Amino acid sequence: MYETDKATIDQLAEIEYDMKKEPMIGKLISLNSLQAEYKNADLPGYIPGIHYLESKYAGLRKIRRDGNCFYRAFLFSYLENIYSLLEKGSVHGKDELDRLISVIKGSKTSLIELGFSEMAFECFYDVKLN
Numbered sequence: 001m002y003e004t005d006k007a008t009i010d011q012l013a014e015i016e017y018d019m020k021k022e023p024m025i026g027k028l029i030s031l032n033s034l035q036a037e038y039k040n041a042d043l044p045g046y047i048p049g050i051h052y053l054e055s056k057y058a059g060l061r062k063i064r065r066d067g068n069c070f071y072r073a074f075l076f077s078y079l080e081n082i083y084s085l086l087e088k089g090s091v092h093g094k095d096e097l098d099r100l101i102s103v104i105k106g107s108k109t110s111l112i113e114l115g116f117s118e119m120a121f122e123c124f125y126d127v128k129l130n
Helices: 003-021 031-038 046-056 069-087 091-113 118-125
Strands: none
Touching (some): 069 091, 091 118
């Protein structure tokens, strides 16, 4: 077995372990809950930063840190905002959802044309889109 194969297997095992102990996207929690986590931080700006965020946001969701966390957090927030617009009956929410579904449907062909192996992402297209 090549050293790179072993490194890949080890990395996959570590990711699988992390997946079992931490959700990809956590439940909405109070920003106040961060104070205990950062009360002994070496840098003094954490607690004032938490107070600032509390004045702007209702809460936060912790995201599993696995290399795709920024994209997952952004997309989840984006979808959450579309859902909020749909709940309010906003035509903007419906238009944006339709646009997103169209982009997703076209992306599979684009990924294959760019040279990505369909096996690497096909499971993400198992979800039925209108």
